[in-house]
Amino acid sequence: MNKKKIFTKENIMPVIVLTVICFVIAAVLGVANMLTEDRIEFNEEQKKYESLKVVIDGTFEEVEKPAGAPDSVNGMFKVTDGDGNIKGYAVTLKVQGYASEISVTVGVTPDGTVTKAVVTSEAETHGQAGMANYTDRFAGVTKDKVAEVDTYTDATGSSTAIRGAIVDAVNTVTGNMSEPEPEPALPREDSEIITLAKALLGTDTELTDVTPDKMEYAKRIYKAGNDGYVAYVLVMSRYGAPETETLVHVGIDGTIKGVNKLVWKTSDSSDMYTPPAVDVVDAFYAKLPGKKASDLKALQNSDLVSGATSTSTGLRDALVEALEAIEILISKDMPTPENELIPMINSLVGEQLELTNVTPDGLENTKRIYKVGNKGYVAYTVVMNTRYGRPETETLVFVGNDGKIIDFTKIVWRPSDPSDMYTPPAADIVDAFYAKLPGKKASDLKALQSSDLVSGATSTSTNLRDALVESLEAVEELIIKDMPTSEENVKALAITLVGKDVEFVDVTPRGMSNVRRVFSIGNGEYVVYTVVINARYGKAETETLLYVGEDGKIKNLNKMTWSPSPASDKYTPPSEETVNAFYAKLIGKNAAAISDFGATDLVSGATNTSTNLQSAIVEGLEAVNAIKAECDCDNADYTARIIGIVLLSLSVLGFAAYKIVPKITKRRKNG
Amino acid sequence: MNKKFAIFLKGLIAENPVLVLVLGTCPTLAQTGSVIAAFSMGIAATVVLLCSNMVISALRKIIPDTVRIPCYIVVIAGFVTVVQLVMHAYLPDLYDMMGVYLALIVVNCIILGRAEMYARKNNVLDSALDGLGMGVGFLIALVAMATIREILGSGSFAGIEIPFLVDYKIPFFAKAPGGFFVFGVLIAIVNKIGPKAGSEKRKNFSCEGCPSAAVCNKASCDAESVSKEA
Numbered sequence: 002m003n004k005k006k007i008f009t010k011e012n013i014m015p016v017i018v019l020t021v022i023c024f025v026i027a028a029v030l031g032v033a034n035m036l037t038e039d040r041i042e043f044n045e046e047q048k049k050y051e052s053l054k055v056v057i058d059g060t061f062e063e064v065e066k067p068a069g070a071p072d073s074v075n076g077m078f079k080v081t082d083g084d085g086n087i088k089g090y091a092v093t094l095k096v097q098g099y100a101s102e103i104s105v106t107v108g109v110t111p112d113g114t115v116t117k118a119v120v121t122s123e124a125e126t127h128g129q130a131g132m133a134n135y136t137d138r139f140a141g142v143t144k145d146k147v148a149e150v151d152t153y154t155d156a157t158g159s160s161t162a163i164r165g166a167i168v169d170a171v172n173t174v175t176g177n178m179s180e181p182e183p184e185p186a187l188p189r190e191d192s193e194i195i196t197l198a199k200a201l202l203g204t205d206t207e208l209t210d211v212t213p214d215k216m217e218y219a220k221r222i223y224k225a226g227n228d229g230y231v232a233y234v235l236v237m238s239r240y241g242a243p244e245t246e247t248l249v250h251v252g253i254d255g256t257i258k259g260v261n262k263l264v265w266k267t268s269d270s271s272d273m274y275t276p277p278a279v280d281v282v283d284a285f286y287a288k289l290p291g292k293k294a295s296d297l298k299a300l301q302n303s304d305l306v307s308g309a310t311s312t313s314t315g316l317r318d319a320l321v322e323a324l325e326a327i328e329i330l331i332s333k334d335m336p337t338p339e340n341e342l343i344p345m346i347n348s349l350v351g352e353q354l355e356l357t358n359v360t361p362d363g364l365e366n367t368k369r370i371y372k373v374g375n376k377g378y379v380a381y382t383v384v385m386n387t388r389y390g391r392p393e394t395e396t397l398v399f400v401g402n403d404g405k406i407i408d409f410t411k412i413v414w415r416p417s418d419p420s421d422m423y424t425p426p427a428a429d430i431v432d433a434f435y436a437k438l439p440g441k442k443a444s445d446l447k448a449l450q451s452s453d454l455v456s457g458a459t460s461t462s463t464n465l466r467d468a469l470v471e472s473l474e475a476v477e478e479l480i481i482k483d484m485p486t487s488e489e490n491v492k493a494l495a496i497t498l499v500g501k502d503v504e505f506v507d508v509t510p511r512g513m514s515n516v517r518r519v520f521s522i523g524n525g526e527y528v529v530y531t532v533v534i535n536a537r538y539g540k541a542e543t544e545t546l547l548y549v550g551e552d553g554k555i556k557n558l559n560k561m562t563w564s565p566s567p568a569s570d571k572y573t574p575p576s577e578e579t580v581n582a583f584y585a586k587l588i589g590k591n592a593a594a595i596s597d598f599g600a601t602d603l604v605s606g607a608t609n610t611s612t613n614l615q616s617a618i619v620e621g622l623e624a625v626n627a628i629k630a631e632c633d634c635d636n637a638d639y640t641a642r643i644i645g646i647v648l649l650s651l652s653v654l655g656f657a658a659y660k661i662v663p664k665i666t667k668r669r670k671n672g
Numbered sequence: 673m674n675k676k677f678a679i680f681l682k683g684l685i686a687e688n689p690v691l692v693l694v695l696g697t698c699p700t701l702a703q704t705g706s707v708i709a710a711f712s713m714g715i716a717a718t719v720v721l722l723c724s725n726m727v728i729s730a731l732r733k734i735i736p737d738t739v740r741i742p743c744y745i746v747v748i749a750g751f752v753t754v755v756q757l758v759m760h761a762y763l764p765d766l767y768d769m770m771g772v773y774l775a776l777i778v779v780n781c782i783i784l785g786r787a788e789m790y791a792r793k794n795n796v797l798d799s800a801l802d803g804l805g806m807g808v809g810f811l812i813a814l815v816a817m818a819t820i821r822e823i824l825g826s827g828s829f830a831g832i833e834i835p836f837l838v839d840y841k842i843p844f845f846a847k848a849p850g851g852f853f854v855f856g857v858l859i860a861i862v863n864k865i866g867p868k869a870g871s872e873k874r875k876n877f878s879c880e881g882c883p884s885a886a887v888c889n890k891a892s893c894d895a896e897s898v899s900k901e902a
Contacts, residue, residue, distance in 0.1 A: 011736070015736040015738050015739040016739075018734055018736060018739065019739050019742055019743055022731075022735075022743050022746050022747065026746050026747060026749075026750035029750055029754065030750060030753055030754065030757075033753070033754045033757045034757060036761075037757040037760065037761035037762075040761035040762065041757070041760045041761045044760065044761065044764040650742075654739060654742050
C-alpha cells in the first residue's frame, strides 16, 4: 500500500460518518436524559416508600414526628395525591408485643380514620396469618372507635400491643398526645437522698439535680461541684418493693469513688433458699470503687454475689446505666463554670452586652455559644486531653456577624507535661499561633498548613484548630438563621419582587459575610437576601433583596432597609432621592460591574453604608455565579467524558478498519 | 400494496425471528417466565427494531461498508438507551421487572440481524414494515411462550391466578429447562404448520437449508465456500 494515498476519500469518510452518527446519537441521548431526568429521580425517591404504599397510596414525603408523639412512633410520612392535596399520613411504629417487638405501619387520614394497618415484622408465638387478619379489623375505623376494636382471642397480648400502636398512630396524626405518665414516687424523699449523698461525699457541697430524662434505674444524679457526681440507683424487685437502693459517688474521671449500700434485699430466707451472708455481699460492694462503666460491664459471674446472682446482676446493670449517664454529663460539663465565663466574655467583647445562650445540640468541643447583643457570637471551646483527663485547651472566640474571628481569649493552653522526652513549645510560639486567629473564617482555619500550627505541640494545636472550626461552623449556621426579617417575610417580599409565585429552593452557601439567603427560583434565576449589620449600633444597616436573572445581572431589587447612622448635629443623612438613585444604578448590573463602582457612584454622605452594601451585593452576585458555575462544571465534565469515549472508540475502530480489515480481505483473496 | 403487506406478514410466521430464524434466544428464554415481562420485552424490542431499521435504511447510502457494524450498534444502543430512560421515567415497575434484559436489547441478534440482512438493502418504508413485522413476530413468539410457561409453571396468566391450575403448577416450566423445552416444541410446531411445510424438504442443514438464505443472498454461504476452497 502506498503510504501517500492513506488520506483518500474511502479512508476518511468512514471516520467522519461514524463520528457524526456518534455525535447525533449522543445529542439524542442528552435530550432524552434531560426530559426524563427529573421524573427518574422522583421515581427512585418514591421507591423508598414502596412498603408504605400498602397502607395508603400516593406521593410520600418524610415529615418530622410532632413533639410529644408517643415513643412507639418511628417515622411519619405525609401522603399527597397527584394534585398535592393531603391524603393522610403513613406512620411506622414499633411496640413490644407478647414475645417480640412488633413493627406496624398504619395509614391514617387527616381526620384520624385508619385506611389500613399492616404488621411488617414480628416473631410472636403464633403465625402471622392471624395477625394479618387482625389488622384488617381496623380498616376504615374512625379515631373515636379505634381503641374499642376487639382484641384477637388467641393472641390477646399481641393484638393489644398492635391496637395500642394503631391508637398511637391515630393520636399522632390527630395531634391528640397524652401527657407523660407521672413517675412513681421514690421510696425516699429527695431531701433524704441529698443528706445521704452529702454524708457519702463527706463535704457539704451544693448538690444540683442533673438527672437526665428516661433513666430506668438512675433515679437521681446530682452534681457535686468539683467532687464529681452522686447517683441514687434504685432497682425494684418483681414484687414491687425496692430490691437494692444504692448511692454511688463518681469522680469527674467517671470512676466510682465511694458507695453507700442503702438497701440490699434478696428473697426471704426459706427452706429452698438461703440468702448470701452479709460479708459476701459487702465484699461485692467493696469491689466497686475505682471501677468505670466499662469495668463493671466486664465483671464475670464469679465477681458477682453467688447465691444472689440475679440481684447483683440487676444492681450491676443499674450502676452501669448511672455511670454511662454520668460519662455523658462529664463530656458536656464545662471546666470553667458559666459564672466565671461571663466576665471573661465581657472583657473579650469590651462591653457588657446581653448574652443569650444559643448553643446548638450535637457539638463535641464547643460547650457554649452566646449571642452577644447584635455584635456577634462568643464560642467557648474545650478540648479534653484524654491521657491526663484534664482540659488541654480552653478558648473563647469572639466571632463577628460575618463569621470571622474578631478576638479570642486563651483560657487554658496545656499540652502534655514536660518530661525528659518532651519539651513543650515556648510561650511566644504558642502566642504567635493564637495571634493568627483574628480575621479568619472556618474555611481559613481548615486551610491552615501544619507549618502554621504550633511546632512541638502539633496534636494540641490541631485539636484546637478543629475545635475552633467546629465552633465557627456552628456560628455560621446561627448567623444564617439569624435574620432581621423572618424567612417567611423574605419569601413573601421575593414573590412580590419577582412578580409571580415561585418555588424557593434554599441554596445558601456557608461562610458568607453578608449574604443570608440565596434561593434558586428556577430558570437559572435566583433571589438573594443580604444583610449588613452596623458594627456600631448592632442593628441592620441595610437589608436588600435582589432578583438575579439568568445572566447574573440584577433584574430588580427591593430596598428593604436603608438606615445609616441617625441624623445628628454632626451628620445629615443623604436625601432619599440620592439613595434611590444609587439603588436604581444597581439594576441591570452584574457582580463585576458593581464591584467597579467608584467613589462617585456611591451615596455621598453615606459612603460607609453604601460601600458595605456594595460589597454585600457583590458577594451575593458572586455567590450566585459560583452556584451556577458548579452546575456548569458538571455538564462540562460530562461532555468531556463523552467526547473522550467517542474519540477513543473512533481511534480503535479506525485502526481496526485500516490496518486489520484490509489485511484479512487481502489474505482471503490471495488464499 | 399487497406486496408491502407481505413484507410485514412474513415476520409473523414464515420468517418469525425467534421460531424460524432462531435469533434473540437469550431474551426469549429469560423473559418468558411471565406474560407481562414477555409482552413488555416484545414491545420494547419492536420499538427499537422499528426505529433502528428506519434510521439505518435512511443512512444506508451514507454508511461506508467498512464501519457499518459499529454504526449500527451505535444507532441501536442509542435507541435502546432512549427506551430505557423513558421506561425508567414512566413505567418504573416494568423497568425494574425487565432489569438487565432491557439493556441487553442492544445485542439482540434480531435487531442487528435485520439491520444487516434487510435495512441496509431496502428503502425506509420497506425497512419500517420489516422491522414492525419482525418486532410483532418476536412479540407473538414471546407471548405465546410466556403464556404456556406461566399457565403451566405458575398457574396464572399475566399475574392473574387461574383457580384450578394454581394448585397444580409445574415449576419445571417456570425454570430455564422448561423454557428450552417450550422453545423447542414451539419451533417444531411452527416448522410443521408453517407455509413452507412439506413443500420444500430440507436438503441439508447447511446454508441451502437456511430459511433466511433468500434474504442474505447466500452471502455467508459464498464466503463459506470460498474459505473451503482456500
